[in-house]
Amino acid sequence: MPHKITIIGAGPGGLMAAERLGQLGYEVHIYDHKPTPARKFLIAGLGGLNITHSEPIEKFLSRYGEAEDFIKPFITNFSPDDLRAWCLSLGEETFVGSSGRVFPKSFKASPLLRTWLKRLNDLGITLHTNHHWTGWDNDQALTFKTFPLEGGRLDGTNTIIKQADATILALGGASWPRLGSDASWTKILGDKNIDLIPFSPSNCGFAVNWSEVYKSKFAGTPLKSIELTHNGTSVRGEALITEKGIEGGGIYALSKSIRQSLEKDGEAKLSIDLKPDLMVQELSDRLSKPRGRDSQTNFIRKHTGLSPNAISLLYEFKDDQRTLAEQIKRVDIPLTAPFAIERAISSAGGINRDELDQSLMLKKLPSVFAIGEMIDWEAPTGGYLLQATFSMGASVAKGVDKYIKGSNI
């Protein structure tokens, strides 16, 4: 009889672990409380599915900040090139975009997921949807509540008990909970004395106290080709003005440092260079020309090419101590709070990394492993989130295999 492995969470991490263990000949069962698997992965596909990044591996690994040493062995075991080869094996060729980011040619997750699920099915892996994991019973068996199909009544009385030789938790973080990763598991692991770092939003937008006039005119408009700086770190990119604040790729890249400033000091300042390719002197020269009958706004637009929302931003956060050219090179925007975790691309926090051994097994719960975004690590957007999750999924299978072979179960 093959050993039975239970994987809870049918996101990219759980599915990758399932594939590897299925290939090793284990009897694999995946459980998820949603009616269909990998909902967050599919939503990531709506943005083109930035699956990994092509930059040199040292640079790549540095994106994980203080979690670099933790993540490194998994990415060494299953690298960005391995991930691209794996996509190709599922019929999804990938390409490197101009920013170095890697995408499937289809720019979607759904074709890849379809073929992947078929592969898992062919390996004999069983996917049990509508199963909400609730913990362990007194005999250490896993307990689940089963649901009727979505839209029907939640039947909370229906408890299912499953024995497993090893369990992999792949339950995700706390962002976009409606897609399944609702962090309900924190109570279960907390009760088992697993140290959990509180969740906070990562790759998120931030609240700004815009004037009524500014937000009514410019909410929903982008600030393009800007340079954003926080705490000495600068990134080129763009940002989107929203009713409540500011978000978008450039902001996400700085979100960890902005969030940490807000936590520490209660305030954070974002500086935006609206014309990063022009020096102050060049801008001063252009703006010293006679204005004629142009309005101030028209004059600035004609001589700098700034968009209306960028010009209004200068009035919104006017600084009389500095020249107009200097202000174009640095508008300081006070940020008051991160946007809610429900809208963040990812989350920081989760299982303290010290709770896991090198094989990703929970030291206090032998035979139970954890992978993916439910562990405390974070990374900017750019494909780093999915790569680390896939790599942990591929790596944990080796750890489980070693554990089973070494434990004479």
Ligand SMILES: Cc1cc2nc3c(=O)[nH]c(=O)nc-3n(C[C@H](O)[C@H](O)[C@H](O)COP(=O)(O)OP(=O)(O)OC[C@H]3O[C@@H](n4cnc5c(N)ncnc54)[C@H](O)[C@@H]3O)c2cc1C
């Ligand atoms: C809008 C958006 C866009 C994104 N775009 C990108 C991108 O382009 N590139 C990138 O690298 N990353 C992207 N990400 C992040 C990426 O999708 C996640 O990091 C990744 O899905 C995490 O995988 P995971 O397997 O750890 O968890 P998840 O994908 O969150 O899967 C966890 C699974 O566990 C299930 N589950 C949770 N609790 C229970 C329970 N108690 N019982 C049973 N099942 C449970 C959930 O239903 C879910 O299916 C994006 C995220 C969002 C929200």
